[in-house]
Amino acid sequence: MIDHRPWLPLQGQMSSRLDFEVLLRDFTTFRVGGAAGIMARPEKSGELRTLVNLARELGLPVLVLGGGSNLLFSDSGFAGLVIKLGRSFATIENLGGGRILVGAAAAVLELLAWAWEKELGGLECLAGVPGTVGGALAGNSGIGGQTVGRIVNRLFILGEDGEAKVLKETELKFSSRRLFGLSPEAVILGAEFNLKPRPKIEIRSNITEALERRHQTQPLGERSAGCVFKNPPGQSAGRIIEECGFKGYVYGGARVSEIHANFIIARAGATCADILTLMELIRRGVSEKYGLLLEPEIRIIGPTGEVGHEMA
Ligand SMILES: Cc1cc2nc3c(=O)[nH]c(=O)nc-3n(C[C@H](O)[C@H](O)[C@H](O)COP(=O)(O)OP(=O)(O)OC[C@H]3O[C@@H](n4cnc5c(N)ncnc54)[C@H](O)[C@@H]3O)c2cc1C
Structure with a gap:
């Protein structure tokens, strides 16, 4: 303590x-x-x-x-x-010309609804992604290769030294589910996004399509943190895990989803150690069968900060 x-x-x-x-x-x-x-x-x-x-x-x-x-x-x-x-960090402001200023605490869902109302497109890559704009920026969230990093103009942060800074698009390194170059202790305060005028009907149809696909392929009503591992380049981690026979596999209170093998479900009584052990079993199984080392997509946080997957 x-x-x-x-x-x-x-x-x-x-x-x-x-x-x-x-x-x-x-x-x-x-x-x-x-x-x-x-x-x-x-x-x-x-x-x-x-x-x-x-x-x-x-x-x-x-x-x-x-x-x-x-x-x-x-x-x-x-x-x-x-x-x-x-x-108070969740404001959304229309700057005109497609540019909008969004606070990091705004929920992705409320931002999508706001952009739809204003007929501004480009954020549909976040349809159905839970959480906040800050989390989406820190993890370059999105669907497949369509990620939020592509439409960021500027990022407003409080650096680990306690100084407020503005980072331009050219200074930001968005990559696979990560934003590099930021200290893990930096606070994202908000971002300016560059959106495109788009009819409401088109935005709605893109969002509906993404949500329907999600409902068919993901265990949405259960306790999870989305995909546990990153997709190896050009491959699907879920398909690989399924081919290794892990669908439905249980360790303690953690279970591999029967709907999507890259989702781990926390059942009643599940601990972090259960989930990490199950992740390790999957990694070993995949490594033995395919010689591939899966990288965690979820952020694993130990008592002093983010760690690898080896905490169990
Ligand atoms: C059912 C389900 C489906 C999902 N589907 C997808 C998907 O399709 N695509 C996808 O990319 N992700 C998906 N996810 C994962 C997750 O929703 C996203 O990564 C999301 O963007 C995380 O946002 P959050 O606000 O919950 O962040 P958190 O989980 O709270 O935090 C994630 C990371 O961001 C950092 N962070 C958060 N806010 C800030 C801030 N203001 N400043 C600095 N760092 C910050 C945290 O420190 C942490 O390292 C899914 C999750 C679930 C449960």
Whole structure:
């Protein structure tokens, strides 16, 4: 457990909500994981900066949490500061000429609805992706090769040094489900996107098609974090895992989905260790049969930050 005393004076001074030993499982779609030492829900940039600076002074790790739909927290939790941006970081502004400014805490779903209403297309690659705009940017989310990174003009961040910065498109390295070049402790505050005028009917039909495909191929009503492994170049991780006989395979409270073999379902009582062990069994099986080493797509967070898959 971390020392809460340095944080107590902030509780009275700030409008931001500050809680201690908060169960992270309540903030993720997997619904597993231990407690965060401190969870802050800032509503003001100045307060966010104060929180990040104090964590830095105390040598504590910082993690930004969006909708928790791509995260697996360790059973022993996170011994640092978890930041969950408040609703004042969820604004959406039309700048004209197809450019829009979106706060990182905006839900992807609300952004899609807003863009449809304004007849602006280009975000349909996020149809059905749960979570927030910040999470989508950090993970270059999308469907297949159609990812959100392609339509970003500028990114607004609070660097790990507590300084606000604007990064231009040319300074950003979006790659397979990752945004490189950002410190893991940087907070994405928002982004400017470049959209195209498009009739409502066309946007709606693209979204409907994507959602229907998702309903047919993914276990949407269950506790998961989406695809567990990245697709190897030109191949489908789900198909490979299925060919290795893992569909429906169970380890403890974790099960490989019968609908999509790249989804792991957390059943009642599942732990992070169950999910990691199942991931390791799949990796070994795939490596033995195909000589391929699958890379995790989900972010695995240990007590001091993101780790590889080898935590179990
Ligand atoms: C049923 C289901 C289907 C899915 N389908 C897809 C899909 O088709 N395509 C796809 O790409 N993903 C998919 N996902 C995975 C996930 O929804 C996406 O990766 C999503 O964009 C994550 O957003 P989030 O807000 O939940 O991020 P979180 O899970 O909260 O965080 C993910 C990462 O982003 C970082 N992060 C979040 N916000 C910020 C911020 N403001 N500043 C800095 N870092 C930040 C976190 O620290 C973490 O490292 C699916 C998940 C589920 C459960």
